Every structure is written in structure tokens, then in C-alpha cells.
Amino acid sequence: NAGVTQTPKFQVLKTGQSMTLQCAQDMNHNSMYWYRQDPGMGLRLIYYSASEGTTDKGEVPNGYNVSRLNKREFSLRLESAAPSQTSVYFCASSDPRGGGGSDTQYFGPGTRLTVL
Amino acid sequence: AQSVTQPDIHITVSEGASLELRCNYSYGATPYLFWYVQSPGQGLQLLLKYFSGDTLVQGIKGFEAEFKRSQSSFNLRKPSVHWSDAAEYFCAVGRMDSSYKLIFGSGTRLLVRP
Numbered sequence: 625n626a627g628v629t630q631t632p633k634f635q636v637l638k639t640g641q642s643m644t645l646q647c648a649q650d651m652n653h654n655s656m657y658w659y660r661q662d663p664g665m666g667l668r669l670i671y672y673s674a675s676e677g678t679t680d681k682g683e684v685p686n687g688y689n690v691s692r693l694n695k696r697e698f699s700l701r702l703e704s705a706a707p708s709q710t711s712v713y714f715c716a717s718s719d720p721r722g723g724g725g726s727d728t729q730y731f732g733p734g735t736r737l738t739v740l
Numbered sequence: 741a742q743s744v745t746q747p748d749i750h751i752t753v754s755e756g757a758s759l760e761l762r763c764n765y766s767y768g769a770t771p772y773l774f775w776y777v778q779s780p781g782q783g784l785q786l787l788l789k790y791f792s793g794d795t796l797v798q799g800i801k802g803f804e805a806e807f808k809r810s811q812s813s814f815n816l817r818k819p820s821v822h823w824s825d826a827a828e829y830f831c832a833v834g835r836m837d838s839s840y841k842l843i844f845g846s847g848t849r850l851l852v853r854p
Contacts, residue, residue: 628783664749666830666844667784682841714783727834728774729842731783 626650628732630715636738637705645700645735647715655718656698657682657729658690660711667714673698705739712736742767744833746845753821754853761816761848763831772834773814774842775805779827787829790814801825826852 631646649656654675659667669682671690679690687709689701698717702709713735718727743766753759765771772791776784788799795807805816814831831845 664846666744666846667842668844669841672841716784728786728789731776731785733783 628715628717628730630713630732630735632735633733634736636740637702638740639706641705642701642703643705643737644702645713645715645737646697647699647732648697649715649717649730650696651717651719651730652695653717653719653730654695655727656692657716657718658688658698658700659714659716660684660709661714661734662711670700670713702737705737707739710737710739742833742835742843744831744843744845746829746831746848748848749846750849750851752851752853755823756820759816759818759821759825759850761829761831761850763814763816763845764812765814765831765833766812767833771814773805773807774832774834775799775803775814775816776830776832777801777827778830778847784830787816821850821852823852823854826850 628649657672658670661667668684670688671682673679673692676695691699715732716729718729745764747762774789775787777787778784787803788797790797790807798804803818805814807814828847828849830847832842835841
């Protein structure tokens with residue numbers, strides 16, 4: 625049982641390049657999330673998917689797109705990377721049995737992205 | 741709007757000493773509250789959570805937290821800190837509306853003196 629996995633672990637891009645961060649979970653969770661972590665700012669929600677086939681914007685969606693490929697996989701795409709997108713990106717999943725915000729989110733190990 | 745405040749950016753304690761990390765939240769309804777820990781280079785691991793009932797909740801690794809509605813606080817405590825507790829700690833509040841979201845505080849980095 626791997627939990628939440630993310631690839632790649634590290635990435636360096638040049639301004640304007642594109643890339644896709646991959647996330648997969650094997651816990652049969654309905655909900656998946658993408659966060660970015662910046663020093664002194666905690667984690668901020670980029671996009672989330674409450675269930676397969678749905679996606680919604682979070683707090684900081686500009687410059688990103690997402691795809692919920694199936695129940696297991698949720699990818700994050702940077703179409704034209706900018707230095708402001710240098711960050712650590714975390715994927716998470718949850719199973720909201722209790723509804724609303726009561727569910728526990730399980731996190732992947734993160735992707736460290738640098739945009740030059 | 742909902743928010744979470746962790747007023748201490750860094751805290752240093754000696755090994756074996758007690759620890760309290762502060763967390764204050766702003767939320768209109770009864771909150772769902774969480775503490776996560778992040779070891780260097782790792783993802784976040786859930787320490788404990790509060791949904792309802794007993795306001796003192798026990799978590800993993802000997803941590804506990806107390807929900808105080810009157811103070812809008814959910815402080816994390818440990819009676820005796822171990823060197824392996826050095827990490828960053830995040831408090832979060834879960835939204836109970838139509839979306840499944842966590843709002844995180846900015847984190848407190850714990851340093852442990854030998």
C-alpha cells in the first residue's frame with residue numbers, strides 16, 4: 625500500500641517551459657488536492673477534485689491546470705512556467721465519509737520545482 | 741473568511757522539556773481541526789484531529805491537543821520532547837461547507853536542543 629505517490633521528486637525548468645506533475649493514490653479515495661508550499665505561507669490550495677470527473681479552483685489557481693484522469697490519478701500542469709511558481713508541490717487525497725471538511729487528507733512526499 | 745494563525749514561527753526547546761505550540765482559528769461554525777507534522781524533505785503526516793466530543797484529543801507520537809472554543813484555540817502539547825520531534829508543525833481547519841478544503845496556518849518550526 626503506497627498511499628499517495630508523486631512524480632517527479634525534483635524538477636528544474638526554464639521560464640516558459642511546460643510540465644505536468646503526476647499524482648496517484650491507491651486508497652480508493654474520492655477527493656484529491658494539489659497544494660503549493662512556500663516559506664512562511666503554509667500550504668495553499670491550487671485545485672481540488674471532490675470526485676472523479678469534477679475539478680474546482682482553490683486559493684491560487686492562476687497559471688495551473690488540472691486533470692482528474694480517473695479515480696486514482698490527478699495531474700497538475702504548468703503551461704508556461706514562471707519563477708513565481710518555484711515551490712514545493714504536494715498532492716493529497718481524502719475520503720469524505722463525514723462530509724464537508726471532516727475528512728483526513730493524506731499527503732504525498734512532494735515535488736520540488738525550480739523555475740529559472 | 742476562515743483563517744488559521746500560528747503565532748510562533750520558530751520554537752526551540754531542550755530535549756526532555758515540555759512543548760506547547762499555539763494555534764488560533766477564525767471560523768463561524770464548529771470547526772474541524774487538525775495538526776500535521778512535516779519532517780525535513782517529507783510530506784505531511786497527521787498527528788491528531790478534533791471533530792466533536794471530548795475537547796482533549798490524543799494523537800500519535802505522544803502528542804495531544806485541546807480545543808477551547810472560548811479562545812478559538814487548538815494548541816498542541818507534548819510533555820517531554822524527543823530530538824526526533826524536530827520538524828515543522830501545521831495547524832489546519834476543515835471547512836464544513838460544500839467543498840472539501842483544509843486551511844493551513846503558516847507553520848511553526850520546532851528545534852530541539854540536545
